[in-house]
Amino acid sequence: MPDRPLSPTPSSPMLLTRRGVLGLGLGAVAAAVLASCTPAPQWVTPTxxxxxxxxxxxxxxxRVTTVDLTAAPTTLDLAGTAAATWAFGGIPAPVIRLTAGDTLKATVRNQLDADTSVHWHGLALRNDMDGVPPVTQAPIGPGGEFVYEFVTPHPGTYWFHPHVGPQLDHGLYGALIIDDPDEKVTWDDEWVLILDDWLDGVTATPDQVLTDLSKGMGDMGGMGDMFMRMGNLLMGATSDLLGGDAGDVYYPHYLINGKPTADPAQFTGTPGARVRIRVINAGSDTAFRFAVGGHRLTITHTDGFPVDPVEVDSILIGMGERYDLQVTLGDGVFPVVADAEGKQDRAFALLRTGAGTAPASDVPVA
Known part of the structure; x- marks a missing residue:
């Protein structure tokens, strides 16, 4: 079995570019089409x-799991750089966890100066709880609140984020873990990782970048394969595995669980332990090549659902995707890397099971 069997290779050009994803939010293509064909906002309340x-x-x-999510301004510490942004109480938000068949009752309060919502990414649920204004609900206005309540249909690794404008590129996201009551495999430990590309409060805001993207990429004649930053945009980011284009936006940071490479997230485990790593790509413009130095990864689930186990060196995880991986921990300090595909940068974390010097963030990982 090849080490990299899961790399997407589109057979035809993508009709929706990455700049479209940034502007609309993941999975909002249908919403955009429907909204553009109607004279006024429409949403359907099932009755x-x-x-x-x-x-x-x-x-x-x-059983009912009750949570409160407050969308509010906050400041993210990026290894000494203070970035003004938005969040649900933390970046990422605290993990929401329940068992398949349980009811989630989430009260979302909006303390922003903009409309917002919460979309439960990957879940098949009742229409009015899907969180996609203006198609399935009215947006949650400043000072307003909305209660999402639904039975969780199936176990798996999911996540939540707004579906309003480019808010996905703020820190408004978190993991939703739905446990399987009939799980036949056991693990000694678990690590939930959220990957992200970050610029908010550092080089620009998501809305500023969307404005730049809406003006087009300009005259690229004569630039060839040159890789360079042009303000908030990125030229020359390419990947054959992604069908050519690897992104259009310059990000000064790539994060794992809200931490940059200079202040990496860390996991402490025991040598020989079997760990379930749940990896979520919350990036708006970046596919990541994920690997753990010195370890093989066994893929057990993709996008929430079990698959026949496949052992690999790394995985390529697209925007919005999730993978569950099984890893048997070695002894030492190991790099956890998420290379930004086609962008010459990476997110970085550390896995510790014993004594040793932490590897540098640019360490090669096969």
């Missing part, structure tokens, strides 16, 4: 006997 019957047939355990 009636058919809806009530469907909800009843979902069953569920009857």
């Amino acid at each position: 009636g006997a058919a809806v009530s019957g469907t909800e009843k047939n979902r069953g569920g355990t009857g």
Whole structure:
């Protein structure tokens, strides 16, 4: 089995570019099309006997997990650089965890000066809880709140984020872990990792970058394969694995769990332990090549669902994707890297199981 079997190779050019993803939010293509065809915002609130019957047939355990999410301004410490941004109480937000069949009741309060929402990425759930204004709900206005309540349909690794403008490129995101009550495999430990590309409060705001992108990339004649930054934009980021274009936005930082390479996130484990690593790509413009130095990775789940196990050296994880990986820990201090595909930079963390000097953030990882 090859080490890198999961790299996407599109057979035709992508109709939605990465700048489109940044502007619309992940998974909002249908929302944009529908909104552009209607004279006023439209959303559908399910009512009636058919809806009530469907909800009843979902069953569920009857257990309810209640959480509060407050979208508010905050400051992110990027190894001494203070970045003004937005968050749900932290970057990433605290993990929301429950068991499949349980009901999630999440009250979202908006303390921003802009509309917002919460989309539960990857979950098949009732229409009015999907969090996509103006298609499935009215946006949550400044000072407002909205209660999302639904039965969790299936186990897996998921995440949540707004579906309003380029808010995904702020810090408004977190992991949603739905445990499988019938899980037959056990692990000694678990590490939830969220990868991100970051610029908010450092070089620009997401809205400023969206404005730059809307003006186009300018005259690229004669530049060839030159890799360079032009303000908030990035020229020459290419990858054959991504169909050519590897992104259009310059990011000064790439993060793992809200931490830059100069102040890396860390995990402490025990040699020989089997760890489940749940990896989520929250980046808006970046696919990441993820690897753990000195370790092989066994893929057990993709986008929340189990697959036949595949052992690899690394994985290429696209925007919005999730992978569950099994790793048997060695003894020492190991680099955890997420190379920004086609962009000549990386996110970096450390895995510690014993004594030793931490490797440099630019250490090669096969």
